[in-house]
Amino acid sequence: MPLAKRKKSAKKELIIKKASAMFREKGYPATSMRDLAEEIGLEAASLYNHIQSKSEMLQEIIFRTADECLQHLESLDEEDTNCVAKIESLIRFHVRMMLNRFDDYYVMTNEWIHLKEPHLSHFTGKRRYYVQKMESIIEAGLGNKTTNPGMSYTAMLTILAAVRGLEFWHRSAKKIAPGTMEDNMVALLISGLTDDKVFPSLKK
């Protein structure tokens, strides 16, 4: 790729990165292209030399991040570890995404409603696929004779929600170290799934 094109592409990445931070901070509809341009040091009109539109940026942020999650899920399939280990891997992956890729992950989980069709359906379709697969991994971990109906669904929702809730920890003074937080989440959520009082049939 010629130098000029590589530079332009690098600038596009910078713009999208700043956009992700602002979408996270103020929400997509409340972020104006003029705010974004100022943050970067351009006039608003100049942004359009690098990006197509505001909505295109939202799409890029969300689908890139979603595809990373899907890729991790597929890679889990190829491992031959037991199901509890797979659930732990899922928790750790999402916690790390939330910590290391805070803006992108937050925008994906909170701003996807502002996608326009057909991208909105495209996203919800991918998400439906992801959560179903995740639920089936949890279900396999619980064994055949689960006591409560819909518990694998509840657990899947709770894990994803718990990670999303780390937003408040991220915003706060952060008295707890990232590694400790990750371990705490695993302990709390896995122990709930491996507690014999709730799930007497769990295969350890």
Add this chain to the structure above:
Amino acid sequence: MPLAKRKKSAKKELIIKKASAMFREKGYPATSMRDLAEEIGLEAASLYNHIQSKSEMLQEIIFRTADECLQHLESLDEEDTNCVAKIESLIRFHVRMMLNRFDDYYVMTNEWIHLKEPHLSHFTGKRRYYVQKMESIIEAGLGNKTTNPGMSYTAMLTILAAVRGLEFWHRSAKKIAPGTMEDNMVALLISGLTDDKVFPSLKK
């Protein structure tokens, strides 16, 4: 109160209820007063005979709901049940708020960022008070010799986040009944807190 005033106040409540539903569905900044007016069957200008401004509606929705949560927390103090029962009561209260008062609860937890000062600080102050009190209840439930640092904080975050995550269940086909969902959440989150492998010192 004279009849005319009572009627006007009832219409205000109707407007705020519709506003809550729209703020939840599309987000506060993406909801226009013209959309809201159309939903109710008025011209946009006529809304201002009943409400002061768009932001005033957001404030009313959020602070009313927040005060209900605070009131429940204070009432917990007066009970002399043990700490695990208090945690269970907290979980059940929030799950029910999420189910029965979906729009208001969702707007409070997701749209508070769009409050203007001084209301924004007012809200974050109340929330800080709430979560600290909630954390101290959980900490008391864990006993003095908790194994992991910051576990009561993690548990508090996880409980609140898990309830917020019920949004996806609410949007979905709802194969699981509300009562079952509530029981599942309690089982999953409480068992995590009462698991001797994680918390050997828990006072039951």
Add this chain to the structure above:
DNA sequence: CCTACCGATCGGTAGG
């Protein structure tokens, strides 16, 4: 990459 500008839409007001 900027100046200049477009049509559309926003929250809200005046006046009846």
Add this chain to the structure above:
DNA sequence: CCTACCGATCGGTAGG
């Protein structure tokens, strides 16, 4: 409760 309208701001384009 409506008509008519305000200034501000939005995403985006033309033309250089």
